[in-house]
Amino acid sequence: xxxxxxxxxxxxxxxxxxxxxxxxxxxxxxxxxxxxxxxxxxxxxxxxxxxxxxxxxxxxxxxxxxxxxxxxxxxxxxxxxxxxxxxxxxxxxxxxxxxxxxxxxxxxxxxxxxxxxxxxxxxxxxxxxxxxxxxxxxx
Amino acid sequence: xxxxxxxxxxxxxxxxxxxxxxxxxxxxxxxxxxxxxxxxxxxxxxxxxxxxxxxxxxxxxxxxxxxxxxxxxxxxxxxxxxxxxxxxxxxxxxxxxxxxxxxxxxxxxxxxxxxxxxxxxxxxxxxxxxxxxxx
Numbered sequence: 001x002x003x004x005x006x007x008x009x010x011x012x013x014x015x016x017x018x019x020x021x022x023x024x025x026x027x028x029x030x031x032x033x034x035x036x037x038x039x040x041x042x043x044x045x046x047x048x049x050x051x052x053x054x055x056x057x058x059x060x061x062x063x064x065x066x067x068x069x070x071x072x073x074x075x076x077x078x079x080x081x082x083x084x085x086x087x088x089x090x091x092x093x094x095x096x097x098x099x100x101x102x103x104x105x106x107x108x109x110x111x112x113x114x115x116x117x118x119x120x121x122x123x124x125x126x127x128x129x130x131x132x133x134x135x136x137x138x139x
Numbered sequence: 140x141x142x143x144x145x146x147x148x149x150x151x152x153x154x155x156x157x158x159x160x161x162x163x164x165x166x167x168x169x170x171x172x173x174x175x176x177x178x179x180x181x182x183x184x185x186x187x188x189x190x191x192x193x194x195x196x197x198x199x200x201x202x203x204x205x206x207x208x209x210x211x212x213x214x215x216x217x218x219x220x221x222x223x224x225x226x227x228x229x230x231x232x233x234x235x236x237x238x239x240x241x242x243x244x245x246x247x248x249x250x251x252x253x254x255x256x257x258x259x260x261x262x263x264x265x266x267x268x269x270x271x272x273x274x
Contacts, residue, residue, distance in 0.1 A: 005180045008182075009159075011155045011161065013188070014155030015152055015155035016192045023199050024211075027210060032152075032245070051145040055145070055153065060246060075247065076165075085234070089229075092265075093262075094270065096226025099242075110196045113216065114219050117223070127171045
């Protein structure tokens with residue numbers, strides 16, 4: 001294990017720029033769960049949220065064309081686990097008013113106490129889930 | 140510009156997720172696994188992202204308007220209550236189980252992986268369940 005990862009730092013800087021751009025360009029916080037939730041409930045087809053989601057969806061293609069060699073990804077989780085996890089993430093983000101992008105990046109950067117606390121809770125229960133899954137069940 | 144900015148923002152977000160490794164569930168789970176094969180990458184992603192997005196917050200606070208002169212919608216800080224705590228714990232549990240959260244799920248779907256679609260559909264059902272009971 002290496003302690004420092006330059007790609008992680010640089011990728012993080014790019015993610016930070018995307019949040020900065022949305023905040024000072026559109027005046028909105030980059031929170032993906034809220035964007036998806038609002039997109040589905042009431043907004044029209046020319047909404048900024050739809051364009052943001054389209055940008056995210058085609059990013060792998062742009063990455064492949066511009067940067068090249070898209071890193072290979074394998075999702076090994078079973079379908080029932082994906083469904084349970086998706087439900088928990090949906091319920092949790094709706095109750096907690098946000099997900100990792102909105103709270104852990106945008107919320108912390110404006111020093112919102114609720115975002116700092118919920119980020120700690122994400123990591124605590126996430127750590128417990130991984131511990132149970134990988135070390136107790138051995139999945 | 141109103142339409143290009145959010146598109147570019149989404150694009151940059153996805154590219155950043157891919158380049159940093161955060162679109163890979165194994166790398167995310169590696170961060171949440173200090174007793175196993177720990178991978179600190181997520182920490183460096185947060186250092187990079189926060190150092191830039193703080194600048195955005197400072198610009199927004201000084202200007203009070205967007206680059207296009209429109210009003211800035213700063214969220215009202217969510218209250219620290221039982222809902223926030225429960226929401227955070229449930230979200231983290233789902234995130235840890237599969238190493239996927241909303242934005243990386245969209246990136247997975249964008250590269251044609253059906254696992255991303257299943258996760259997103261389940262997530263939308265979860266959001267709708269909460270909306271139903273909150274009415």
